[in-house]
Amino acid sequence: MSVMDQQSGMFKVQQTIGSVLCCKCGVPMPPNAANMCVNCLRSEVDITEGLQKSIQIFYCPECGCYLQPPKTWIKAQWESKELLTFCIKRLKNLNKVKLKNAEFVWTEPHSKRIKVKLTVQAEVLNGAVLEQSYPVEYTVRDNLCESCSRFQANPDQWVASVQLRQHVSHRRTFFYLEQLILRHDAASRAIRIQQVDQGIDFFFGNKSHANSFVEFLRKVVPIEYRQDQQLVSHDVKSSLYNYKYTYSVKICPICREDLVCLPQKVASGLGNLGPLVVCTKVSDNITLLDPRTLRCAFLDARQYWRSGFRSALTSRQLVKYFVFDVEPPVGEATVGGQKYALSYVQIARESDIGKMFYVQTHLGHILKPGDQALGYDIYGANVNDNEMEKYRLSVKNGLPEAILIKKCYDEHRERKQKKTRSWKVKKLPMEVDDSRGRVDPEKNEKEYEEFLRDLEENPELRFNISLYRNKDYQESETASMTDGEGAPSVPIEELLAELDLSAEEEEDDDEEDMAE
């Protein structure tokens, strides 16, 4: 008795389903629409009649794709859900019956056969529903897909290239960008990546891939780009044009820690900021901080490229200072999550300790007497910048003698003598192009080391990139003994979080080790 009947309080006679004899074999059975037992029904009608039992499918062994006629290639793993969907879609006439279930029957991968067991339902003889399962055999034939066969013929055949350039003397931006690209898997469709002087070239097999890559770049760095195309071939009869596309992408030359003297127009546009400012961060917009007032401003790519100013001094011209005295902060500010304190400090250059300077700095919160700091020696530097020159002439008191940029941890690092890090980063598979300018491997290595050090010191930089545990690293006793005074390093928690993401990869590595 159903719940509803109980609720309504109706009396319901219990009903027992009787049995009739199957009209063919005489077996007692509960009545059905055909009044025939299942076995007799099966022998009478075959609902799989007219359905395909064997079929040929094409597989590209290069990229692991299956051909969905007429032209689409679908990527699918062996015995995956996608492959099953693909296999079922390839069957004709399947809409005449109702598909109830489908599963793979195991076959030897080398047999080039896929077997799928399908269970179908159909209505037979006065509305009786019959279910039947049958195997379908797919013969897998190897056939290179269009893009693979083109690639096989000439691996370098690219359709679109992205020429990424930054006209500065170092490659730091590209090291950071490489990590961002890896993190977001943005260049996974690149055919070839080539490291060239002052930049990287990315080659793509498809224009849209290059397009989306440029879009990605636009979101992470302030860029300016133009697109050009070159006619490769032309079919007059069918009016087909074959182009090669080139995207020339320029990254803004202002880098983190650069000293900029803003042009008069830009400075007044930003509310009379600076004009002597420090760039503290470069993402899709540029963060500029005036170290003497702690005021800051953001410039997006469009705003920047309107004036296109350059930095007066770059991080390669940083000079080491000794800090002798730090006065209590006279002001504090927080810019983009980073705290700054305005203080007066007494400093002297490492190279000329006799000459003392009394300057303002935005690093009052971290500097202590006895520390070392890196900064720009405007007093001694031969600045070759028109804006700076104009500014020097316009102010009465003259320029500040020095502008400190960051605290220097060299001393601690030397004391620790740490050779390897507890973490590592991945690298893009990049070829080096020597044709246009010799790349100095030593300089490159030094810059890379600097970049890694930056990562350690700056948690904000680490935020966007993936660090992996370095398995070669053995923690030394001295390292674990160091107190909080030491140079900043990457906390193990951050690595662990990344470990989860790359757990599978780690396992793979383990397996490889075992195999060895």
Added chain:
Amino acid sequence: MAIRLQYDNNTCEIGVYSKLTNAYCLVSSTSGSTNFFSGFASKLRGVIPIVMTSIGESGTIGTLCVGKKNGLLLPHTTTDQQVQHLRDSLPDRVLVQRTEEPLCALGNAIACNDYFALVHPKLEKETEEIITDVLGVEVFRQTIANNELVGSYCSLSNKGGMVHPDTKVEEMEELASLVQVPLVAGTVNRGSPAISAGLTVNDWTAFCGSDTTSIELSVVNSIFKPIESHPDFVIGDLRKPFIDTYV
């Protein structure tokens, strides 16, 4: 033994085109060949009258009329000539009556043997009285396996009855206690639940549609127990000389 028959070519719904009772047999006159008639005649000739007729313009006499040993009810579509023809052809004790029942497919609406009748629940009150008077039976308004067309899904004789295969056990018990003969759920014509279309019976013979399987035939035989070769008064005639000899 029940006999397999077929109407014209490949039509196995013989119950639709014929009406068999203990006292007479009606056969549709619209058949293209005489095979259908001779099928009945082979078994019934000389025993009961076999009358060829049609009702109105239709040959589906089995679904349109209902009759028993001592009466025959015709729907209002029957013409006067047809009524007269039937009155002339049938034995005198058979009452032939035309009804004004709106459900004019009487054969589908009414299932009866010589003592009881199961009728469509929405049958007119007057028709019910006419059935009682003309056929001389007790009338019960019933459904079989939730079907109101009791005449289609049930075949009754004085010895037994066959009902729709979906009939529940309890329902079957109830029906059996009403008509007071054993009932069985079964099929004819290779699994068809339309019993009276594929099967026409009286107390000593049974005719089935040509698609009926041997399994179904054996069910029919076991419940209606048709006599092997000849009706019982034929045997009675034969028996006399034997008894004479032995006595």
